[in-house]
Amino acid sequence: MTLTPVLTAHWDEADSYTIGGYMRHGGYTAFKKAFSQGADETITLVKDSGLRGRGGAGFPTGMKWSFVPQNDGKPHYLVINADESEPGACKDIPLMLANPHALIEGIIIAAFAMRANHAFIYVRGEVPHVFRRVNAAIREAYTAGYLGKNIMGSGFNLDVVLHAGAGAYICGEETALLDSLEGRRGQPRLKPPFPAVAGLYASPSCVNNVETIANIPHIVNNGVEWFRSFGTEKSPGFKLFAVSGHVNRPGIYEAPLGITMRELLEHAGGVRNGHTVKFWLPGGSSVPMLTPDLLDTPLTYEDIAAAGSMLGTGTPMIFDETTSVVRAVAGWLAFYKHESCGKCTPCREGTYWISDLLHRLEEGHGTESDLDKIVELCGQIAGRSFCALGDAAATPFPAALKHFRDEFVQATTTPANDSFNPIAATVFAGATR
């Protein structure tokens, strides 16, 4: 399958992040088209396009917009989730560095469609240069008259506020993000009510991912038929695949959904020279790892689910045979333990105990019964917490154990760093790049 740069098409131009660079290639024409065709028609268009949320869950975007009740007399809010923090995910941050105006124009269209006069971009705090780029784009859009009062004489008003988080993975969860944006601890809310009914300030709200919204101007300008010419029936469109790990040319590869991991790997120069794939994750540490026999699986929501994992953020990580799976999983669980917000007991306590047990295994101590204990603990977290962080924390170990049980048994007597020389797994191990 061929690569299809759409969102990335002009990132090689030095001024791609400025309004001038964006408008040179048709930027800020789609929102005018949306204004003239109408709000309801825009929601229908996005529904018909089949666009699914690119933040990880893959929920149909048009349907999400349509859940915001209309003519209810309440203020509506559009909130952009720019809190990209999922281990392995690195696509929204590059997009906002290279072309923040695609996000701003998408926001104008989305806010118009759902009758929101206020939009917030919640960007994680640890990326000041992204903050600068997006803030400059907002200022340029105001100056051009594309934001503010009575935009282009349409009668539609929109204010956009950029808001920096302060270091909390959990704020990528949409209800935790809303609490954080309200100036509280970022802890998830019990659903229902869903944000569409009682979101920001208890008003109807919609939370969308950066890449999702950046798709919108292209769909409005080029139509449903064009958009659906990419991908599959259930997974239409193109995707920013950020390929990382033990590959020769890591980077962002934009292709239709349905490209296989093997094809992507070839574009990325293959696995490190002289090495072989040991395991790979299709979209972040929160999805089950897969083995090399499944490299030919099309990267769609449905095919990856059938293969026993999830497309997630669509940002594959590849690990070669120098990698200790015990060390990798122990590292991810240390992360979930650190990032658990502490609201739900199963997640708060469970991640703590699993992380301790895995750390002990990584050091070469423990018993085989620890493996069963961890599986049991995972079972006690999954489905028993408010949000998906708990489910995510319960994901890496069972998948790893299924494929690499012997390695975990070996870890009960041998430290991971003795079984696998950690220097051999580094990019500066004398490898090819």
Place this chain on the structure above:
Amino acid sequence: MAFTQTTQERAQEIISRYPHSRSALLPLLHLVQSEEGFVSADGIAFCADVLALTTADVAAVATFYTMYHRKPVGEYHIGVCINPGCGILGGDAIWSTLCERFGIGNDEVTEDGKISFERIECQAACTHAPVMTANWEFLDNMTPQSAVTVVEALQRGEEVHSSRGPRIPTFKDNELTLAGFDDGLVEFGGQADDIMLAGLRRAQELGQKAPEAKK
């Protein structure tokens, strides 16, 4: 400490951005750090005062988020990503090398107050692994040697540039940026680097592109 008139005015500007004032709390805490270098009890009281909240409300928030520090960090706060995507590819080795060379560990500051270290989680830059940050600006594709070189240069007060950003500002300066105040540095660091452009260049090489819409 008493906050300056400028900080007081900036606090009001932040509050004015939001329909409900409490939403200003996170940027206000960044603002406090831009003056104090951390969040002190006075900083908490300042936020509580301008938002008409209790200090308990503010402290509950300030202690939840890892970017707010309860004691001063270095002028250059160094992060090393140890999440497996970076840690396995070299982040763990970088971390141990840096700790040994500078004699400090996680959440510790060098005696001269110039450098502090933090083990950080995923920075959304896995394609650039192993990744470090200096006052949260990206330092991409690091090695133990390049990490030592960069941190030594920062400690000596030399000019160091982010891989995808400006000359590294001080910790306090970047906290002011995150509170929403323009620092004029937007144009630095290039629009996209080779790794961000890997797919586009590959497509150009192969003559591949997205189909045009039918008119």
